[in-house]
């Protein structure tokens with residue numbers, strides 16, 4: 500993997516193919532602070548999911564929001580979207596323009612401390628279509644997001660307050676990513692992971 504940091508956005512390549520685009524300072528400090536405060540008031544939940552036949556609570560909080568009929572199937576449960584508040588809709592439009600694609604839903608994740616985390620996965624559920632699109636806006640504590648290819652090359656993104664990371668469809672096909680625990684982090688982190696969902700896929 501090669502990260503080209505010469506221009507904005509920074510671009511990550513695997514051989515000749517682009518995997519990701521990274522804007523370390525997408526939002527200003529003021530915008531990021533205001534967004535973080537607004538996100539705290541979202542209807543957060545900590546659902547239980549079934550993994551290999553056992554139920555357990557996910558190690559973070561989450562909230563699924565989106566346009567009409569953008570249901571998301573996640574570890575055996577079907578998430579119905581909460582309506583998008585106007586400030587989040589405006590951010591989704593802005594992120595869509597930067598990424599050159601259209602998002603219509605967002606999975607918000609809240610890591611209450613460094614103990615909360617998300618394990619290795621790809622975001623390629625069938626309702627995301629053949630070219631799964633995800634872009635992540637990070638707020639609060641800086642926590643590294645790790646991207647690893649099938650042949651175990653790895654790139655870490657530091658994801659500071661107000662940064663944006665676009666994972667291109669190839670990154671979901673060829674790599675996995677995770678947000679590991681960071682024992683010494685006490686501050687909260689919130690990520691807004693914008694996605695495109697085929698409306699009505701599960702109807």
Ligand SMILES: O=C(O)CCC(=O)C(=O)O
Nearest residue numbers: 608622635644678690692
């Ligand atoms: O919190 C993050 O930055 C990553 C979240 C993620 O990978 C996801 O929601 O699928």
Ligand SMILES: [Fe+2]
Nearest residue numbers: 620621622676
């Ligand atoms: Fe993900």
